[in-house]
Amino acid sequence: MLTRRFGDFDAAEDAVQAALADSAEQWPRQGVPDNPRGWLVHVASRRMAEQVRSEQARRRREEAAAAREPADRHLAPPADEGIGGEGPSGRDDTLAMLFMCCHPALTRPSAIALTLRSVGGLTTAEIASAFMVPEPTMAQRISRAKQRISASQTGLALPGPAERNRRLASVLHVIYLVFNEGYTVSAGPRLQRVELSREAIRLGRLLHGLLPEECETAGLLALMLLTDARRSARMGPGGIPVPLAEQDRSLWDAEAIREGVDLVTAALAKGSVGPYQLQAAVAALHDEAATAEETDWPQILALYGLLERMTDNPVVSLNRAVAAAMAQGPEAGLAMLSDLAGDERVSDHHRFFAARAHLREMAGELGAARADYRAAAARTANGPERDHLITRAARIASADLPE
Amino acid sequence: MKYMLLMQFGAQSDLAPMHTWAPEEVTAHLDFMKEFHAELTEEGELVGGEGLADPGQARTVRAGSNGAPVVTDGPYPETKEFLMGYWIVDCETEQRAHELAARASAAPGPGGRPANMPIEVRQVMSAPPADL
Numbered sequence: 001m002l003t004r005r006f007g008d009f010d011a012a013e014d015a016v017q018a019a020l021a022d023s024a025e026q027w028p029r030q031g032v033p034d035n036p037r038g039w040l041v042h043v044a045s046r047r048m049a050e051q052v053r054s055e056q057a058r059r060r061r062e063e064a065a066a067a068r069e070p071a072d073r074h075l076a077p078p079a080d081e082g083i084g085g086e087g088p089s090g091r092d093d094t095l096a097m098l099f100m101c102c103h104p105a106l107t108r109p110s111a112i113a114l115t116l117r118s119v120g121g122l123t124t125a126e127i128a129s130a131f132m133v134p135e136p137t138m139a140q141r142i143s144r145a146k147q148r149i150s151a152s153q154t155g156l157a158l159p160g161p162a163e164r165n166r167r168l169a170s171v172l173h174v175i176y177l178v179f180n181e182g183y184t185v186s187a188g189p190r191l192q193r194v195e196l197s198r199e200a201i202r203l204g205r206l207l208h209g210l211l212p213e214e215c216e217t218a219g220l221l222a223l224m225l226l227t228d229a230r231r232s233a234r235m236g237p238g239g240i241p242v243p244l245a246e247q248d249r250s251l252w253d254a255e256a257i258r259e260g261v262d263l264v265t266a267a268l269a270k271g272s273v274g275p276y277q278l279q280a281a282v283a284a285l286h287d288e289a290a291t292a293e294e295t296d297w298p299q300i301l302a303l304y305g306l307l308e309r310m311t312d313n314p315v316v317s318l319n320r321a322v323a324a325a326m327a328q329g330p331e332a333g334l335a336m337l338s339d340l341a342g343d344e345r346v347s348d349h350h351r352f353f354a355a356r357a358h359l360r361e362m363a364g365e366l367g368a369a370r371a372d373y374r375a376a377a378a379r380t381a382n383g384p385e386r387d388h389l390i391t392r393a394a395r396i397a398s399a400d401l402p403e
Numbered sequence: 404m405k406y407m408l409l410m411q412f413g414a415q416s417d418l419a420p421m422h423t424w425a426p427e428e429v430t431a432h433l434d435f436m437k438e439f440h441a442e443l444t445e446e447g448e449l450v451g452g453e454g455l456a457d458p459g460q461a462r463t464v465r466a467g468s469n470g471a472p473v474v475t476d477g478p479y480p481e482t483k484e485f486l487m488g489y490w491i492v493d494c495e496t497e498q499r500a501h502e503l504a505a506r507a508s509a510a511p512g513p514g515g516r517p518a519n520m521p522i523e524v525r526q527v528m529s530a531p532p533a534d535l
Contacts, residue, residue, distance in 0.1 A: 107495040110447065132405075132529070133450050133493050141447025381404070383528040 094119065095210050098203075099159055101145075102170035105152035110145040111174050112181075117142050119206075120199050130196050131181070168211075172220050172276065175203045179224050183231075197228055208263075218267035219277030225260035226283035229253040240387050245292040257287045278307045297327035314346035318355045330363035350379035354389060361396065370396040405450060405493045405527035406500035408507060410520055413484030418520065424513050432518065435510045436488075443492060443503070452490035461485070484521070491527060500524050 101115040113131075116122045122130075128138035159167040182196030204221040211217050233247035264280040282303050289295040304320035307313075317340055325333025337356050346352050357372030373393035380386045412418065421429060436454070443449035458478070467473040478485065490507070494500055504522035512518030 109493065109495055113447070131493070137444055137447050137449050137493070139447075140445050144445070144447050381526045381528055386528065 091210055094206065096158055098171050098207065099164075099167050100149060102167060102174050103149045103152065103154075104167075104170070105148045105154075106145050108174070108177065110141055110148070111170070112178055113138060113141045114145040115171075115174050115203070116178065116199065120203060122195075122199065126195070168214065168217075171207065172216060175200050175207070176220060176224070176276075178203070179228075183227065197224070197231075200224060201228060213271070215267040215271040216274040216276045218263050219274060219280050222260040222263035222267065222280035223276050223283055225256045225263070226280055226287050229256035229260065229287060235384075240391065241384050243388075244286060249290065252287065257284075260284060261288065273306075273310075275307060275311050278303050278310070282307075295326070297323055301327045314340060314343050315349075315351060317343075318346065318351055322355055322358065325359045325362060330359045333359045334363065348379070350376045350385075350389075352376075353379065357389075357392070361392075366396050404495070404497070404500075405491055405529045406497070407525045407527055408452075408490045408492065408500070408504050409486055409523040409525065410488045410507060411484045411523060412487045412520060418512055418518055428511070428513055428515070431511045431515065439507060439510070440490075443490065448492045448494050448499075448503070450491035450493050452488065454488035455486055458485040487520075497524075497526070 097119050098115065101118055102111050106114065109131075113127055116127050117124060124139050124142060125135050127142075128135040131138070133141075179197050179200035182198070182200060201221070201224050204217070204224055208214075208217045208221045229252050230244075230247060232253070233249065233251040234242055234244075236242045260280065261284045264277055264284055267277050268281065282300050285296050285300050285303075301320065301323040304316060304323050308316045308320055317336070321333040321336035321340065323333075324336055334356070337352070337359065340352065341347050353372045353376035357369045357376055360366075360369035360372060370393050373389050373396070377386050377389035377393065380389065421432070424432070440449070440452060443452075461476075461478060463475050463477060464472050490503075492500060492503055494503070501524060504524050508520055508522050509517040510520070
């Protein structure tokens with residue numbers, strides 16, 4: 001129902017706003033008697049409705065503010081002066097540095113390297129080793145990044161109010177990429193990559209401390225904590241990933257889960273909902289299920305529906321199809337996937353084949369599932385994931401089908 | 404994302420064997436390769452790379468019944484494309500890897516014209532996993 005309601009998003013904006021405003025008033029009154037965690041979806045949908053209404057007003061305010069400000073206000077102040085006189089200068093310096101490291105003139109790898117070096121405080125050798133490139137290469141990447149910022153048109157200028165949100169989104173994305181790099185950890189020489197996840201969480205904590213009112217900052221920190229909480233359970237012997245449903249949940253980090261749930265709860269209840277909060281809410285639902293069977297798939301499905309409307313990311317649509325299969329049966333998910341097969345951003349992507357393989361296996365279409373697992377394995381660039389996909393294909397071949 | 408750029412020579416390319424080039428043409432080619440290597444380092448994109456010895460010295464090895472190496476000559480450069488060298492680069496996009504490959508392919512050959520060797524681009528298994 002919720003998904004269908006938000007399906008109206010594509011319709012005329014006025015109609016959408018009216019529909020959402022309507023839902024916003026009804027959700028709280030109706031309450032969620034049968035579903036103790038149903039509020040996640042409800043609060044998220046209510047906030048989305050508010051956002052649609054206030055987004056344009058905010059944009060107008062920001063543009064007006066940017067127009068009023070003198071141009072030199074956007075330049076970085078001297079080192080001994082706080083930025084804009086807001087709070088202690090140490091706090092603002094860190095923030096200014098993070099914004100600078102995620103300058104639009106930089107490629108993502110450069111922004112990541114510079115962030116880890118300048119704000120994270122890792123040595124160049126540590127960063128080089130974490131990303132498995134030679135130290136001189138990493139040293140050059142960092143020094144090139146600094147040169148590019150100096151040489152760019154905006155140089156060291158701090159982002160103005162209108163640019164600030166976009167830059168903050170870049171900072172969050174860079175931190176999340178660092179986290180994901182670390183999360184690749186398998187075995188042997190890659191063990192050091194754990195440090196990257198810890199570093200990303202540390203940066204997320206730092207940023208959340210600097211900008212406690214930014215809900216997406218809290219959402220990102222929550223997402224990282226709730227994902228990292230499963231670390232000890234998600235790798236089997238030889239570094240092969242263990243699917244969520246098969247993980248030993250007693251190995252999950254209960255304290256990290258509690259912290260993550262508290263963060264995303266507070267963020268969702270407070271302000272503007274964004275993709276990190278929604279993903280954190282999904283992660284929270286997984287983490288709070290005592291067994292895989294108890295997972296609240298209907299609510300995860302609804303959250304992915306919200307996320308899909310917000311991001312237009314086909315990978316989210318894949319996840320939503322898997323959630324639909326879990327909530328309503330494999331046919332529902334497979335129907336969504338056949339709609340996605342025409343989206344060339346994803347139709348030749350390994351995740352598409354991996355998702356369809358999984359759903360076809362659920363539906364008992366074993367031959368087709370095996371072919372999809374193989375197609376996915378041939379397309380992934382992640383070693384442990386490829387091993388996992390090949391193992392799944394082989395398991396079907398040996399157990400159920402003549403090769 | 405890491406990519407391996409494999410530089411090939413062989414029957415399929417129109418390129419004359421390097422030992423038939425004029426000395427200054429060989430020098431220009433080798434200088435280009437050094438410069439390319441240095442540029443990749445300066446850009447912060449080089450993971451590694453080596454040139455390989457003449458394929459006339461290549462041997463093919465298989466394990467024998469007791470695990471001992473069984474060595475045969477070849478593959479022979481006359482019969483197929485062979486690997487002359489490789490780079491591993493770490494760059495943001497596949498498109499960037501293609502640009503670097505094209506740059507390597509444009510290394511000067513006979514008469515100073517681009518040698519236009521085929522460069523095979525292969526992604527290294529180092530991407531982050533899919534999650535959620």
